[in-house]
Amino acid sequence: MTFEKRCLIEPSDVISVQYECDHCHAAVVVPIEKLDPDQAASFALSGCTFCKTPSGYQPGTVESRVFLNFNAALKEFAHLSNGRNLRMRLGIKCPE
Numbered sequence: 001m002t003f004e005k006r007c008l009i010e011p012s013d014v015i016s017v018q019y020e021c022d023h024c025h026a027a028v029v030v031p032i033e034k035l036d037p038d039q040a041a042s043f044a045l046s047g048c049t050f051c052k053t054p055s056g057y058q059p060g061t062v063e064s065r066v067f068l069n070f071n072a073a074l075k076e077f078a079h080l081s082n083g084r085n086l087r088m089r090l091g092i093k094c095p096e
C-alpha cells in the first residue's frame with residue numbers, strides 16, 4: 001500500500017501577502033482585499049524602507065512585469081473564480 005500526502009491551496013485560501021526584505025527581514029503584510037498594484041510596484045521598484053537594500057527588480061524587466069501581474073492576479077482571481085466549476089489548486093510543500 002502506498003500513501004501520498006499532498007497539500008493544496010486555492011487562490012481563495014490566500015488571505016494576505018507578505019513582502020519581506022531578504023537582507024534585514026523587515027516585512028509588511030497586506031490583506032488580500034487591500035492588495036494594491038501601486039503599492040506592490042513601490043515595494044518592487046524601490047529599496048527596503050528600513051535598510052535601503054535594493055529589491056533586485058528593475059523597471060521594465062520581465063521579472064518586474066511578472067511580479068506586478070502576479071500581485072494583480074492574486075487579488076482578482078480569488079473573487080473571479082468563485083462559483084466556477086473548474087477549481088484551480090496549487091500544490092505546496094507540506095509542513096513537516
Ligand SMILES: [Zn+2]
Nearest residue numbers: 021024048051
Ligand atoms: Zn531591509
